Amino acid sequence: MDKQQTTLDITGMTCAACAARIEKGLGRMEGVEKATVNFTMETAHVEYDALTVPLDHMLKKVEQLGYKAMLHEEEAGIARAHREEGIRKQRIMFVISMVLSLPLLWAMASHFSFTSFLWVPAWFMNPWFQLLLATPVQFVIGGPFYIGAYKALRNKSANMDVLVALGTSAAYFYSFYMTLKSLGNSMHDGMNTGMVTDELYYETSSILITLILLGKLFEAMAKGRSSKAIQSLLGLQAKSATVIRGGVEMLLPIEEVVVGEIILIKPGEKIAVDGLVVEGSSSVDESMLTGESMPVQKHVNDSLIGATINKNGMLKMRATKIGKETVLAHIVQIVEEAQSSKAPIQRIADVISGIFVPIVVGIAAVAFLLWYFAIEPGNFAGALQKAIAVLVIACPCALGLATPTSIMAGSGRAAELGILFKGGEHLEATHRIQAVILDKTGTITEGKPVLTDVIISSTANEESELLGWIGAAEKNSEHPLAAAIVAGIEARGIVIAANNLEHFEAKPGYGIEARINGNEMLIGTRQLMEAHQVNTEQAGSQMISLEQSGKTAMLVAVNGQYAALIAVADTIKTTSMAAVDRMKQQGLEVIMITGDNERTAQAIAQQVGINRVLAQVLPDGKANEVKKLQQSGLTVAMVGDGINDAPALATADIGMAVGTGTDIAIEAADVTLMRGDLNSIPDAIFISKRTMLNIKQNLFWALAYNIIGIPIAAAGLLAPWLAGAAMALSSVSVVLNSLRLQRLKQQ
Secondary structure, eight states: OOEEEEEEEEEOOOSHHHHHHHHHHHHTSTTEEEEEEETTTTEEEEEEETTTSOHHHHHHHHHHTTOEEEEOOOSHHHHHHHHHHHHHHHHHHHHHHHHHHHHHHHHHHTTSGGGTTOOOOGGGGOHHHHHHHHHHIIIIISHHHHHHHHHHHHTTOOOHHHHHHHHHHHHHHHHHHHHHHHHHHHHHHTSOOOOOOTTOOHHHHHHHHHHHHHHHHHHHHHHHHHTHHHHHHHHTSOSEEEEEETTEEEEEEGGGOOTTOEEEEOTTOBOOSEEEEEEOOEEEEOHHHHOOOSOEEEOTTOEEOTTOEEOSSOEEEEEEEOGGGSHHHHHHHHHHHHHHSOOTTHHHHHHHHHHHHHHHHHHHHHHHHHIIIIISTTOHHHHHHHHHHHHHHTOTHHHHHHHHHHHHHHHHHHHHTTEEESSHHHHHHGGGOOEEEEEIIIIIEEEEEEEEEEEEOTTSOOHHHHHHHHHHHHTTOOSHHHHHHHHHHHHTTOOOOGGGEEEEEEETTTEEEEEETTEEEEEEOHHHHHHTTOOOGGGHHHHHHHHHTTOEEEEEEETTEEEEEEEEEEEEOTTHHHHHHHHHHTTOEEEEEOSSOHHHHHHHHHHHTOOEEEOSOOHHHHHHHHHHHHHTTOOEEEEEOSSTTHHHHHHSSEEEEEOSSOHHHHHHSSEEETTOOTTHHHHHHHHHHHHHHHHHHHHHHHHHHHHHHHHHHHTTOSOHHHHHHHHHHHHHHHHHHHHGGGGOOOO
């Protein structure tokens, strides 16, 4: 089995029923595990076994269903050009249709008593002139509706095209029949009675097609706006790079950069691709991807992310990832997948859309029969008008747009705020979260321990000399805290004489033993000191105080005598306290989980306002703690760094990785919080809630519109052209309501 995924661009869809038919057709193919078609994005995402079903078979299947499919345009410029060309063609067709329909509308307006003052040219009332105007609108401009209806009916289904084709054809062909009848009457009577007024409905079919084209044009333009997030992300990318080839600097398009090449980055330039610094140092603005407002210092061997900005120094970097492998490309891919995926709530709209059209055709037929045989017996024209109005007003366009447009806008706005939902289902599920488990290290805290306290014994050596010895000893240790101690000592301006180290031995779980300039040194726990019979009584209360404040304290002895107490702490992020408070205000239960000891964990939790702590939990035990909460009936979000918390992230209802754009953080969870700020958690929940509210609003109004509109049309209270206008307006209103999500502000 060769499991693969692909995205196809679909053209020719006119409503949600089209998307449902393609989805069903692809889904029934042997070897296709899952097919999701997004009407709004005009894409199909397919998971399939490449050994069972070749890609070209899927393309042919879509064509058999009456549509066109091609591999997804990966080049943003090409995709945008295609979309703009499509909008341009739609605009031209609309203008032509409007110009041809206006005289028909003018002629129709003269029938009303309140418009009797209108002057109408006599030839506007001539049935043959009206036929001349209406025919190109009906069969040339409206031709795609006939083609779509034929393909739908051939595949034993029905869509919007069927409703439009039926409604407009009924009006056009009845009017054509009446035109021929008027010709026969005039020949029979020997008079020129070219004026047929009340029984012609050419304007109905032409204006309906024109209004539907207008609605489609508005939809297409709005869809372009809803993909703004992806376009803004792609706009961050550098267009060129200065590559050093054969010792010569060459300015090349970014597409020509090869992995392993050395790239020169001047101050103020965008970093072209992902890579590692090989020469120079500088500060880099990574805020567009991570939200970190302060520039990040970069030195040799530090990683660089493409699209970030080099601030002040000259850098040389080696390209490690290009094209689709870069962090930015991964982010764009995640946003695209989220926008084209389906939220579970969309299944409601899909089911309704799938059965809606046949029901509407039935209602229209019943309305016609009631009017023709019971209400106004023998009035064929009147009964036909009611049936046309029912067919047109019931087009399920608004219903099909209700969910995907909201998902597109909501996930796009979230991406702009540094929150990446990996699918519509996660965007929907996030609003149900009741409890949030926060990993301590790297999530609540910075994840970078620093030297916070140095307390020298009064009987010890001079502080600078002693710290130099401590630094020389710790420089050989691989313990994570050792690097923090060394960095803290160097930050105090003390030179570490590492070459004076004569002996070093690590004691796992206890500390280190070393000899420097003939001095025997011990750095570590109480147990290490007790093993060497070092009296540390004078440090007892200070050590307890440091540990109670969440710091890791270590004792130092020189030549068997207590010399100093040093402490290292992982500092709390400046935003953690406010973020925890916001989560509580949202009614969430906030829990901290950590592998640290109870005392240190409680100290950190107290500082940020967390009341419930799960301490001394090993990585594999975190998943069990998540399960316990779920078994108690809570919907749980696990928030971690996406690496050692992977089992818990996978177990939780929603896994949130707090990362700064690393591949692991992006791949590990349902939601990636790019900014490394806990405020993104309440932001994600807020966006999820507002998106779901928006979807429910859309679904309510789309359904209410049809539930109210169909009876009104069937009762004869709505002219067909007004029904067409209402139908177009409903689709546009749904899209515009969804676009409000793009203006959401952080709470």
